[in-house]
Amino acid sequence: QQQVKQSPQSLIVQKGGISIINCAYENTAFDYFPWYQQFPGKGPALLIAIRPDVSEKKEGRFTISFNKSAKQFSLHIMDSQPGDSATYFCAAAFTGNQFYFGTGTSLTVIP
């Protein structure tokens, strides 16, 4: 059973636009929700993370919105740039041990 469901599978955005990727989870015991960015041939790298006691976290152009009651969280990339083109994975974890990853979203930002 997929613990974390991610959508869309792929996303094309114009430069300067907003990219939005959504994730939903089932297990309410998850207490840590990171987003990872992966470029071809590289391992995933932590982008931003949130704990369930806050509803939003912003770091630069990247924002996580968290809806605990709906068991959903999303990544917003403001002013999207071609360099943001990558695959993005959401994840959920129990006290940061075993991480469950979504299936990934391939983002393409068109110049």
Next chain:
Amino acid sequence: DTGVSQDPRHKITKRGQNVTFRCDPISEHNRLYWYRQTLGQGPEFLTYFQNEAQLEKSRLLSNRFSAERPKGSFSTLEIQRTEQGDSAMYLCASSSGLFISGANVLTFGAGSRLTVL
């Protein structure tokens, strides 16, 4: 410190052969994780070490898979009698286990890609 190193980066083998991957974590990190990633999918948890102790193993880790971290530093992942379904990217990650600003930061290596013919 150059981050998490994995070796080899690519391995092509014939079905039935054994393969071994090595991971060198960030030196001060006491936690080490192995994940498997197939094309178009997110990483799937295989196993996790704290120092030399293997604390969790996924059901994905069949008895053909074995992982070790003998001195609490580098780790090896061995796959015996490889099958075509084992073809994947094997990712290693490490962490300090300390939550920094609420985050247990996993630092991933670039992965070892296995192709089983």
